Amino acid sequence: MKNEMPAIRKRLKDAKQVIITTHLSPDGDAIGSSLGLHHFLTQEGIPSQVIVPNAFPKFLQWLKGSDEICVFDEDKERAQQLIEVADVVFCLDYNETKRTGPMQEDLDKSMAYKVLIDHHIGNPTWPDINLSVVGASSTCELVYDFAEAYSNGELTLNQDLAYALYTGLLTDTGNFQFSATTPKVHMQAARLIEAGVQPDLVHNHINNSFDELRLQFFGFCVSERMKILKDRGIAYMALSREDIQQFNIQTGGTEGLVNEPMKIANIDVSILLKEDEGKVKLSFRSKRDIDISVFAREFFQGGGHRNAAGGVSFASLAETEEELVKRLNNFNIS
């Protein structure tokens, strides 16, 4: 990352408007990395504005600065204006602009200097500078690296920055359990704790913040909707819009649900199908070296990481389920 710093430093010094963007339906890593970078730039005396495509879940709204985030689909005129005048755009936790949903057109039009920091599989050619590392635990890990490289190894971590980055490390590693949880990730987490992060506080905000109905919804999904493909080590849950509405589930309310079947010892793959307006969203999880992103890309226009991927289908929920089972039956899980 070091080699790119002089160029970025110069761009940032000359910039009149710096914006930080992330993907649609922002998760802990998307918001954590965006706010982490924002707090770092603020510390460096560089003003910046975070813009996200749509609303993000309540369990992230305690992070400092989250109330100043511009939400594109709620404040379109302002967001468009910011993108239009921006001279530097940071693109965090995505590598295709289509992942920004309603923001895509404005981002594609923008002539700003684009800096990509991401950890998803892909080989984008559109960024001016690409600091991505495929296989890194999280974009937060890479924003930490960026901040360190930018400060020539003399990084001061303020508490707001530390909380933001810790949040993404925690959520994208599934509470430090996925295989990308390297010694380096723990080392960064240690530094963030030294900087004032209370791990239990983050954990409670993120993981222990269900309301009663949401936990009942998880129970319902596991007991009424989970199907297991015997001898294949695969579990999936297909949720209709009614299922979701019945429990009054809001944006981000199904977060983590796909991980529930993974708690079963001989389940190696878990898939969540979620009916949405005119489409079905799919989430995939796998254990060990099973690359589920290949399956997601090949059959469901998706992609992501080896052990966590997403996809979409424009058929009905029942048809998608049928298609999924058919494809799974021909898929070689090693």
Ligand SMILES: [Mn+2]
């Ligand atoms: Mn991520």
